[in-house]
Amino acid sequence: MLVTQAYRFALDPSPRQERGLWSHAGAARFAWNWGLAACRDRYDAEGKWWSGVELHRLWNRVKKTDPGLGWWGEHSKCVYQEAFRDLDRALRGFVRARKGLRKGRRPGFPRFKKRGRCRDSFRFGSGVMRCSGRTVTLPRLGSIATHESTRKLARRLENGTARILSATVSRTAHRWFVSFTVQVDRNVPGRHARPGTIVGVDLGVTTLLTGVDDHGAEIEVGGPKALRAGLRKLQRLGKAHARAQRGSANRAKAAKRLARHHARVAAVRADALHKATSTLAARYETVVVEDLNVTGMLANRRLAGAVADQGFGAVRRMLDYKTGWNGGRLVVADRWFPSSKTCSGCGGRKPSLSLSERTFRCDACGLVLGRDVNAAINLRNLAASGAERRNACGGDVRPGPAGRPPAKQEPGTAHHAGETGTAAAQATAIWTADAHIRSWFR
Numbered sequence: 001m002l003v004t005q006a007y008r009f010a011l012d013p014s015p016r017q018e019r020g021l022w023s024h025a026g027a028a029r030f031a032w033n034w035g036l037a038a039c040r041d042r043y044d045a046e047g048k049w050w051s052g053v054e055l056h057r058l059w060n061r062v063k064k065t066d067p068g069l070g071w072w073g074e075h076s077k078c079v080y081q082e083a084f085r086d087l088d089r090a091l092r093g094f095v096r097a098r099k100g101l102r103k104g105r106r107p108g109f110p111r112f113k114k115r116g117r118c119r120d121s122f123r124f125g126s127g128v129m130r131c132s133g134r135t136v137t138l139p140r141l142g143s144i145a146t147h148e149s150t151r152k153l154a155r156r157l158e159n160g161t162a163r164i165l166s167a168t169v170s171r172t173a174h175r176w177f178v179s180f181t182v183q184v185d186r187n188v189p190g191r192h193a194r195p196g197t198i199v200g201v202d203l204g205v206t207t208l209l210t211g212v213d214d215h216g217a218e219i220e221v222g223g224p225k226a227l228r229a230g231l232r233k234l235q236r237l238g239k240a241h242a243r244a245q246r247g248s249a250n251r252a253k254a255a256k257r258l259a260r261h262h263a264r265v266a267a268v269r270a271d272a273l274h275k276a277t278s279t280l281a282a283r284y285e286t287v288v289v290e291d292l293n294v295t296g297m298l299a300n301r302r303l304a305g306a307v308a309d310q311g312f313g314a315v316r317r318m319l320d321y322k323t324g325w326n327g328g329r330l331v332v333a334d335r336w337f338p339s340s341k342t343c344s345g346c347g348g349r350k351p352s353l354s355l356s357e358r359t360f361r362c363d364a365c366g367l368v369l370g371r372d373v374n375a376a377i378n379l380r381n382l383a384a385s386g387a388e389r390r391n392a393c394g395g396d397v398r399p400g401p402a403g404r405p406p407a408k409q410e411p412g413t414a415h416h417a418g419e420t421g422t423a424a425a426q427a428t429a430i431w432t433a434d435a436h437i438r439s440w441f442r
Contacts, residue, residue, distance in 0.1 A: 003186050005181075009148060011145070020141050024075050025121060025122050038055065055088070078125045078127060087110060119170065120171040121171070123166055124168075127139030129180070138169070161185040167180050174256055190327060193327070195285055198287075202373075204372050205306040205310060207220055210375075225309055227269075278322060281326045285329070286330075289332055333379055339376075345367040346362060
């Protein structure tokens with residue numbers, strides 16, 4: 001199976017190589033600003049702008065005649081080409097959003113990039129790009145040492161099971177990274193190692209994820225809450241940066257310390273999410289999650305910090321491709337599926353359930369269960385009852401009268417009175433395998 005994935009390595013350049021990285025990033029920023037200015041001038045005169053290919057041709061004519069551009073040969077030609085392509089992609093995205101053809105938040109018109117305010121990055125689309133041992137080779141920059149080994153990608157390149165499409169170099173805080181976009185021939189198993197296993201996963205603020213599998217075993221991953229743990233230091237560093245004089249050397253040092261702390265918080269969060277999602281994808285064939293409105297949750301000022309600290313969107317994105325790599329599947333319940341309000345014992349539905357109620361109590365059957373565990377059981381039953389679609393739809397995913405089954409549902413998902421699916425009503429077993437992973441997050 002051919003998939004496109006990225007291999008990211010932290011670079012350890014020498015002082016001369018680091019100056020080359022800064023210079024290439026500046027060339028990419030100049031190419032973006034030069035192309036944006038040319039597009040705006042043409043739009044004011046003719047009502048249209050240059051495409052990425054036209055910008056490249058115009059640049060090839062101007063760079064040889066303008067004496068102020070005599071430094072262009074010090075950098076790889078790919079830096080300018082990829083900057084023009086990024087600008088063309090941004091302009092097309094702006095037009096598509098204005099016409100209503102683009103999903104998601106509407107982007108604004110591209111802006112000029114300023115040194116120190118924009119992200120330092122550039123990309124190579126062709127040339128010599130390879131890796132071996134603890135070094136990577138990039139066009140015009142040569143061999144650069146890395147902080148970690150690159151043997152995993154190097155072996156794939158030697159065996160012919162991978163091909164580098166592009167290499168993006170970027171700076172995060174004090175460290176430079178290279179990300180290879182690689183087309184890999186992955187050996188995806190035709191069947192999961194544990195066929196028939198199902199787990200329902202409920203994401204929460206107090207606990208990162210709570211899951212219940214088909215055997216009734218409970219899984220709890222608390223999450224590191226990296227932002228909350230480092231919030232006091234973040235406030236102290238931010239105050240020191242704000243009090244330093246603008247343009248001074250002390251302000252630059254304070255900005256570096258603040259950026260390093262932000263990078264560490266993001267790295268701790270990503271590490272925890274990767275470990276949790278990799279374990280779920282390897283242990284269970286079917287993983288059921290909710291389609292949460294993360295953007296709407298971030299609008300709540302009381303919950304925005306905690307929701308952003310957990311990384312709900314990243315969990316779903318990681319489970320999407322990791323389940324496929326392991327021969328499994330990801331089932332995403334509809335956004336209106338009442339997993340928390342529905343009783344996993346009798347199927348009764350509460351009309352309302354506040355966030356402060358952490359224990360679910362059913363008035364019909366008397367079931368008392370943890371709120372997150374009850375939601376995880378309902379998500380598990382959604383897949384166990386026969387829902388095969390990626391996004392479940394039908395009558396059972398819309399709010400309705402409590403305790404009454406909906407009239408329109410997908411085949412195999414209808415519940416009669418007192419039935420909620422084929423799985424057990426209440427989970428009693430506790431997951432004890434891989435205890436070191438659970439203790440890592442606590």
